[in-house]
Amino acid sequence: MRFPLDRIERFVVEVFTRLDVLPEQAAITARRLLEADLRGRTGHGLIRVPQYVTRIEAGGINLRPRIERLRETPVSALVDGDNGLGQVVMTNAAEAAVDKATASGMAWVGTVHSNHAGAGGIYSALALDHDLIGIYMAVASANVMPPWGGRDRMLGTNPISIAIPAGEETPFQLDIATTVTSHGTIKVLAQAGEEMPEGWVIDPDGNPITDPTRANDGFLMPIGGYKGSGLNMALGLLAGVLNGAAFGAEVIDHRAVPDQAANTGQAILVMRPDLFRDLDDFKSAMDHYLRALREAGPPGSVHIPGEGAVSLEAEQRRQGLAISPTLLGQLRDLAVRFELDDGLEDGS
């Protein structure tokens, strides 16, 4: 069932403000969640609303965070999120990085005492609005696998996203977990009652698990074996340990322990392309090479990161956001609990 975007956004803001989230912070959180859904990152969209509600009600989120910069230089900042909502903390950090990069050429901003912030691609994309390059990385909010060769879960899906401006073409936008799949994607399959392909999850004896509801009994697999495991560690060290945020055994599953602060860490690097080439020249070159990549196969066959997400977003902005029956049921339950005026009864 589809709903107009502004209606869904109002709904989510209403839910969070009933829980005493400040209106501005509720608005930022709703916007970031919706952006994820619009781009097809449904595992980090509205599906997270019930989970955030649980965390807020359990006292696991600080609703009056004092977000401040503990360290700051013209090219960097360490943003202390004071356990506020992750979307709010990370938006603050991304905006700081954009401002600093605009002034200084480039900037790296890290977060500490943050929370799950949703789809990484949303934050690197914030740089695109200013013709800047954005690179985002995070310590994921639950451990899903051991380091390569090990047995104990110490690493999450640690994602990276990279956004690079273009001219007439869709900007390049990579947004990936460094595991073969993510818990968000598995959650979507579980809600849809579908099986996982082999190669996504193995049990501790190395046998495949294909039932998405049993994913927690096994380990996710990193992309490219030891290579992806190493990249995953690097992202965790740079987004977590460098900021004094949780890493390894300290990472709690923020869904399983909703009343505890997660001390999530993220980082974003923002850079001006005109450090290296005039902006128009660079954007023309990006157009040229993105077209060449697209033409390296039959029409429609080549996967260029960001193209699918941007065209899906345009389509959903026109036609409304599609919400799965299971999620819609959960949102309607929230509407009843909080006695909202709009119970999302009438989609199209």
Next chain:
Amino acid sequence: MRFPLDRIERFVVEVFTRLDVLPEQAAITARRLLEADLRGRTGHGLIRVPQYVTRIEAGGINLRPRIERLRETPVSALVDGDNGLGQVVMTNAAEAAVDKATASGMAWVGTVHSNHAGAGGIYSALALDHDLIGIYMAVASANVMPPWGGRDRMLGTNPISIAIPAGEETPFQLDIATTVTSHGTIKVLAQAGEEMPEGWVIDPDGNPITDPTRANDGFLMPIGGYKGSGLNMALGLLAGVLNGAAFGAEVIDHRAVPDQAANTGQAILVMRPDLFRDLDDFKSAMDHYLRALREAGPPGSVHIPGEGAVSLEAEQRRQGLAISPTLLGQLRDLAVRFELDDGLEDGS
């Protein structure tokens, strides 16, 4: 057969200087090639000497390059390598990045008109000597696969390496191609007369190729399917297109076309950890988490990037560098051709 390091280094310097390479540039190139071998990156070590000789003799390398900074800010530089030897250009760029990061907190230095520079991990490791974080990326020197879903070879093995200081522990050092394997590794297998595992190379119809001498008939596979393909593109855009270096169809196979300038692009980001945490505090934390990762499995089972390379380097510095019979034969041929005093006849 094993040889003392200083003897091999002298040998390589001698070969290059006979070809009219300036002594200082020959020394830098020899050192970088040896560092690759010492760390077990044999695909980027001495095995490249005969190939560089061919390129130099064919006129594909500028032996009197004027390496200069086309653009420069306190946090960045665009280094024009003027078609000099890649190790020389990239060492220049890495040193510029280290100097700028030391002064400004962080710096991104890109190269244009560079050449194949060997193992990426060598350059990110240069940052470690100054307690800095180093991240290196490059457009590889030959196209080996299409973008995901396509048919035309447009992408190389585009590598990334990430070096992060530690205290008592071995610094974290990731050094990977974003393909399942690399041409260097395949070349080593070919010289050893061994087969490739399935999953490294497929022919255009999707069937596995396992004969390493037939690798050029097929495509290398990216790590993690579309994810690794996207990461590979991102590295190519940031290390190549951003610098005005070759990308896509412009990338020549520097071995197949030894007389043409390659316009290779690389980039290195260097950053001070104390932007975010006091250095000693950060290094202690790195020690703590690296140990915790190592203890996530039975002793010796967990793969932590850099540990194997550093221990192999220590061993080879003690025992001498092992050189395969095929490569030794090629080096001895060069000794005869250039009438060198040391013909590497007597290893141990």
